[in-house]
Amino acid sequence: MGTLKVRVWRGDAAGGEFREYAVPARENQTVLDVVTQIQREQEPDLAYRFACRVGMCGSCAMEVNGRARWTCRTHVKRVAAPGEALDIKPLANLPVIRDLATDMAPFFDKWARAGGTFQPKDAPDGAVPAEFSVVPPESKQRREADAGIECIGCGVCYASCDIVAWNPDYLGPAAMNRAWTLVNDVRDGARRERLEAVSGDAGCHSCHSTQSCTERCPKNLDPSSAIAGLKRTLFWDSLWGRLR
Amino acid sequence: MNARAGRHMWVAQRVTAMFLGVAVLVHLVTIMVAVRGGLSAAEILGRTHGATAWFAFYAAFALAAGLHGAIGLRNIAMEWLGWRGRGFDMAWLGIGVVTALFGIRAAWGLYAS
Numbered sequence: 001m002g003t004l005k006v007r008v009w010r011g012d013a014a015g016g017e018f019r020e021y022a023v024p025a026r027e028n029q030t031v032l033d034v035v036t037q038i039q040r041e042q043e044p045d046l047a048y049r050f051a052c053r054v055g056m057c058g059s060c061a062m063e064v065n066g067r068a069r070w071t072c073r074t075h076v077k078r079v080a081a082p083g084e085a086l087d088i089k090p091l092a093n094l095p096v097i098r099d100l101a102t103d104m105a106p107f108f109d110k111w112a113r114a115g116g117t118f119q120p121k122d123a124p125d126g127a128v129p130a131e132f133s134v135v136p137p138e139s140k141q142r143r144e145a146d147a148g149i150e151c152i153g154c155g156v157c158y159a160s161c162d163i164v165a166w167n168p169d170y171l172g173p174a175a176m177n178r179a180w181t182l183v184n185d186v187r188d189g190a191r192r193e194r195l196e197a198v199s200g201d202a203g204c205h206s207c208h209s210t211q212s213c214t215e216r217c218p219k220n221l222d223p224s225s226a227i228a229g230l231k232r233t234l235f236w237d238s239l240w241g242r243l244r
Numbered sequence: 245m246n247a248r249a250g251r252h253m254w255v256a257q258r259v260t261a262m263f264l265g266v267a268v269l270v271h272l273v274t275i276m277v278a279v280r281g282g283l284s285a286a287e288i289l290g291r292t293h294g295a296t297a298w299f300a301f302y303a304a305f306a307l308a309a310g311l312h313g314a315i316g317l318r319n320i321a322m323e324w325l326g327w328r329g330r331g332f333d334m335a336w337l338g339i340g341v342v343t344a345l346f347g348i349r350a351a352w353g354l355y356a357s
């Protein structure tokens with residue numbers, strides 16, 4: 001059995017550096033397996049985050065060879081040719097807590113700022129309405145909402161976004177994807193507030209549509225189109241004076 | 245950062261872009277048609293002097309170009325230089341209007357001379 005050369009970023013908010021490790025190379029191993037091997041067999045104090053190991057929770061995202069990915073669903077042989085080293089870093093655009101673990105608070109705070117909470121139209125106090133809403137699954141709005149609803153908040157799009165890197169206030173793809181699903185939810189009553197929250201320089205109007213978010217989303221969602229949808233809706237709502 | 249101002253500037257830039265797309269085409273076709281008979285100052289003035297429609301067209305053209313360019317430069321300056329805030333927004337708006345006024349003055353010169 002050969003060995004795999006792995007460079008892992010070690011450090012904290014104050015700074016850090018890559019450290020090199022040698023891990024047994026196996027025919028089938030994921031990047032998360034590699035990180036776990038290092039922590040269990042070589043460096044017990046290596047900090048990283050994971051939970052489900054099967055692509056459901058989204059907590060194991062890291063930057064692997066320059067790209068943000070779910071490490072649990074990334075086979076080593078898919079990202080590194082035989083004999084090639086593996087570079088593993090914490091997600092970009094987020095504060096580092098330690099080693100490979102980032103602080104996701106700014107990411108989720110922006111979901112809240114983008115109006116990511118469902119506001120029932122029939123029950124503004126958040127109570128369950130007496131009657132179920134009938135939403136035809138084939139209606140255009142429902143299909144738009146369905147297209148983005150599977151986001152699990154892993155932060156891969158956020159770490160891949162140039163605009164977030166340029167403007168720390170920018171809400172980012174996931175938060176606006178979430179907002180777009182709610183703008184298209186006919187049961188929601190906070191459309192106007194939400195559209196205002198995602199507009200302007202910290203919102204959808206700064207997006208350059210370079211589509212790294214769409215390209216790298218492990219769920220194959222399309223936040224770039226969601227942001228384009230927000231821009232389109234805001235354009236017509238602004239022109240016809242439906243917004244302040 | 246004022247989200248509403250950002251949104252309005254974005255809308256203004258898109259609307260001016262739509263107008264400029266048509267205006268540039270009209271401008272280019274006019275040039276191609278105009279040069280066929282030889283281009284002289286007298287010929288240009290013959291077409292533009294007292295022609296209210298041409299003046300209105302070029303005044304709108306200059307206004308759209310001035311605003312569109314200034315908003316675009318504002319966005320670049322925000323991202324590349326970090327020039328953000330109300331003061332910068334006002335300055336860019338001023339630059340856009342001044343640029344537009346230069347163009348409108350030129351159009352007026354052809355109209356009124």
